[in-house]
Amino acid sequence: MSASGPAAEPSRLDELSCLESMRRGDPTCLGGFFEAWGDRLYRLSLRLTGDPAAAEDVVQEAFLKLMAGAEKIEGRSRLSTWLYRVAYNASIDRLRDRKRIVAVPEEAEDETPPMPALLVDFLSPEEMLEDAETRHALDEAIAALPPSLRAAFHLRDVEGLSTAEAAEALSVTETNLKVRLHRARLLLRERLSAFVAGRREGHA
């Protein structure tokens, strides 16, 4: 009708036709496809496994499965949730394998959201991130969450997936996804509040 269609349309077509050509054995556009997805899958897996080598391995596994797969993936959102789901499951498998060696936080039985206890002001994110210790505190706080909460928070709040997409990627209902996200946000807020309060006492 007019040229005012959504701007994202061409890239949607590109990725799906690229997938088809990769499945036919033509790697011409693999580099570009990796550019679009490699880091996203790597970051999710790194958040879950905490291990760069395992995360790299997970990315490779996800790509190999995608290229070997025969089922048609329709739409860019499907492609995104498919890839995240494979990366999530592969990461959880590796965590299970390692569980005998490192402690993985378990999901609490109690599904009620934690009530905020610590109330301290934060500085702006820009000011807080100037400090290397804050970055370390962020990593520690999220690593202390059960993997299912970590993944929900990462996909929704960091990668920007919709509730429906994140739920599909993690194979849970939207209601369940929202419960996990809510718990994750409140638990992270609490841990970062403890970090900020501790720093202030230390500097006082």
Added chain:
Amino acid sequence: MTCQDLVRSLSDYIDGTLSPEARAEAGAHLAECDKCHLVLDTTQCTILLYRAAQSPGLDAPRREALVRRLEKACRGGDEPV
């Protein structure tokens, strides 16, 4: 609305998924309750912090090696890399 109610619907408030009535109620509570307002601020700041502190991803040499391995697998794995 109590503080507990507010905390329960905090994520929906942040995500803009409350009904207009519930949103207005939450807004009225937040305008009066400093504690809940601080919880809202620090929760939003927590989200922004993680978004801003996003890790960079694979470093260039490992990325290139991985792409080469995948290209080889794509071609059927029988060609030299």
